Amino acid sequence: MNETPKPADIVHAEKAQLDFSQSMSYSDYLHLDAILGAQQPLSPAHDEMLFIIQHQTSELWMKLMLHELRAAIANVAQDELGSAFKKLARVSKIMEQLVHAWDVLATMTPPEYSAIRPYLASSSGFQSAQYRCIEFALGNKNAAMLKPHAHRPDLLAQVQAAFEAPSLYDEALRLLARRGLPVPASHTERDWTQGYVENDAVESAWLTVYRDPKRYWDLYQLGEELTDLEDAFRLWRFRHVTTVERVIGFKRGTGGTGGVSYLRKMLDVVLFPEIWKLRTDL
Numbered sequence: 001m002n003e004t005p006k007p008a009d010i011v012h013a014e015k016a017q018l019d020f021s022q023s024m025s026y027s028d029y030l031h032l033d034a035i036l037g038a039q040q041p042l043s044p045a046h047d048e049m050l051f052i053i054q055h056q057t058s059e060l061w062m063k064l065m066l067h068e069l070r071a072a073i074a075n076v077a078q079d080e081l082g083s084a085f086k087k088l089a090r091v092s093k094i095m096e097q098l099v100h101a102w103d104v105l106a107t108m109t110p111p112e113y114s115a116i117r118p119y120l121a122s123s124s125g126f127q128s129a130q131y132r133c134i135e136f137a138l139g140n141k142n143a144a145m146l147k148p149h150a151h152r153p154d155l156l157a158q159v160q161a162a163f164e165a166p167s168l169y170d171e172a173l174r175l176l177a178r179r180g181l182p183v184p185a186s187h188t189e190r191d192w193t194q195g196y197v198e199n200d201a202v203e204s205a206w207l208t209v210y211r212d213p214k215r216y217w218d219l220y221q222l223g224e225e226l227t228d229l230e231d232a233f234r235l236w237r238f239r240h241v242t243t244v245e246r247v248i249g250f251k252r253g254t255g256g257t258g259g260v261s262y263l264r265k266m267l268d269v270v271l272f273p274e275i276w277k278l279r280t281d282l
């Protein structure tokens with residue numbers, strides 16, 4: 001009669017390696033001691049672990065997003081669109097992952113958060129250097145946002161580099177120009193630290209692409225990848241403001257802003273304006 005093997009027998013039969021005293025293990029490779037040792041609640045509140053892990057995992061996903069985004073920008077600058085598309089699709093999926101992550105945080109009620117909030121003092125997501133690099137890489141430039149990093153020269157240098165570099169959209173427009181589409185010089189050579197200014201000629205260039213997708217297939221695909229990305233980013237901003245309203249209402253933020261009123265203003269940011277406008281004019 002066949003007896004179901006015990007779990008211990010399966011492990012032995014499979015000859016799984018069980019001794020890691022002389023070789024690299026899972027935890028060694030992933031530096032889990034550093035990662036799993038980095039949750040250090042300041043309050044006695046049960047829910048602070050959720051709050052910390054929610055933010056730490058978000059920062060890890062943002063790290064990957066930036067890694068992909070920087071490489072995608074370089075790909076677009078070098079006319080390597082196939083490689084750029086692969087990375088941009090991944091960035092959009094990460095953003096969607098972060099959109100769904102709000103569901104976990106939204107299980108925290110106002111009294112649960114009130115028990116943690118005094119311990120946060122003046123810290124706020126507003127001071128996230130990686131988040132600011134992402135906003136800058138996507139073209140939402142604002143010099144004032146460098147200031148919270150002045151006390152950390154290492155972080156400031158990273159945020160400053162993203163501030164001074166052309167954004168993903170800037171590189172997309174330079175690509176359109178290289179393909180012979182009439183993008184004005186004001187949009188292909190400019191002071192990249194300045195916020196993006198919407199332009200009719202740029203919209204016309206995108207309209208040319210969208211009116212003849214077969215001829216401009218890769219530029220058309222780029223336009224749609226940019227749309228996916230901004231769409232996902234808008235959802236993230238929306239879930240943030242809604243989660244904040246359900247947890248702290250209209251209290252001022254620990255970062256010093258009006259809170260929900262500030263986050264609502266950020267909902268009006270349009271990263272790739274002509275890509276949206278062309279849909280009306282097509």
Ligand code: HEM
Nearest residue numbers: 058124125126128131244247248253254255256257259266
């Ligand atoms: C209960 C949870 C949360 C509350 C109450 C909250 C509240 C706020 C508030 C009020 C602001 C405005 C700045 C300020 O004055 O503090 C802000 C900004 C910000 N928060 Fe949150 N937040 C929460 C969760 C998160 C999470 C999970 C993330 C993910 C990393 C995050 C990332 C950010 C970022 C990046 C900003 C700056 C946004 C910008 O400048 O456009 N927040 N948050």
Ligand SMILES: N[C@@H](CC(=O)c1ccccc1NC=O)C(=O)O
Nearest residue numbers: 120123124125126252253254255
């Ligand atoms: N700005 C939040 C505090 C906050 O959410 C926060 C504080 C420390 C680390 C991350 C945070 N998350 C996002 O802003 C508040 O006003 O309650």
